[in-house]
Amino acid sequence: MQERGREMNAVAENAVPRIFDSGAEARRAVRRGDHRAPTAGIAPGFVQANLAVLPKALADDFFRFCQFNPKPCPLLAASEPGDPRLPLLGEDLDIRTDIPRYRVWRKGELVDEVDDLMRIWRDDLVAFAIGCSFSFEEALVEDGIRLRHIEQGTNVPMWRTSMQTRPAGPFHGPLVVSMRPLRPADAIRAIQITSRFPAVHGAPVHIGKPESIGIADLSRPDYGDAVEVKPDELPVFWACGVTPQSVIAAVRPEFSITHAPGYMLVTDLKNSRLSVF
Template structure:
């Protein structure tokens, strides 16, 4: 079973932990912040932390674990990062090696977990303001694209920014910009809107990650910095092992989406 109603981050994590939910998390537990995951050996942790600090739009940090500790009490009281996401992607020397639903067989005492804010979190604000979020309505993952916008390097971590795209009527696009700008922990305001070619995207119907978007006539495409960016930076750094979330399969935290 991969879908269901979940009122909180705790409920989503429990469903992932016991195998009831293995699908993407967009639209789940509305009002709770979702996070991208990156797990690295501790030898890479300092450089990756600097990378996140230098690139707060694509990599707004929500939490960092102690080495070998699967809990992150600052963002969820019962988190076990080894089991609480629907699906994980494992990289070895920068190349995708396997996709798994838990990390029990892979966990190491030197692993440091980073949880990075996700644009799924501001979708709650859009839905509350009656702004259609079409990939949620269609039961799809959001479309994501590699751009020509370079991030600031830190040690071996660097590379182009990945963005997520949502299309809106012109009126709704303005409202989406205003609402998302109030949530810097969820990537904040967009990095671009309008012509995708201006940021190196040749064809919106061919996303690099996620699903093909549902774009209506007259829509304005709006692009937000995306937490897949740090995944791309990790691939460039080529650690012997790294673990991330499968695109769209996030950690749902206990942190509330704040619109202040």
């Protein structure tokens, strides 16, 4: 049965994504089980978020970790302990049911991927919603910048780097970056555009020479799918909201939950509201 479920997910992931008119409509489809594929592009104009869920005993330290590392972890909202709602992001939002695929971690090890959290939710859990690059990607595409992973219908490639996050309490570990290959003129324009969106990772953290940030092979990402970097293109790297997953692997908390990479929380916030100018 589990293998059959994975086969169905694979079919869904290769299908043309359904487009929803609002974040609320997208969440309802996920909640019903009608959408189990990655969420890129499914609700144009609406902010999507990464997820990290931790026990209350670690919540204050993780909150400070987000404050210390705003590029990879731009915090959009946090829940009260045990409360699955995030009213700042959507009135009917339920963090237990509204993401297509979750990852469950125990002592830093990935132990399961599930479609909802109803059976494992606890009264001491605190949910953190972290800004996602899907928001600035929409602005890039609107400006005419072509993004290869979107054109190919794949997840953006991501790597753990040799760049370290600023520690907070027990939380520490490598920065994760996402990469988009761009021609030099488009890279310059992308810096200008993404600088307007600090709440969703902002400007790139590195351009070119992947080996200088500890990436040995662009054809083998740690997360997501590889894309070609053509001879006339530069690899452009942004801080990534998957960073908490690499931190969880380093910290090894007793229990934690994240989204599966590419399977985000669709909110009611508009991308245009996140632009600072």
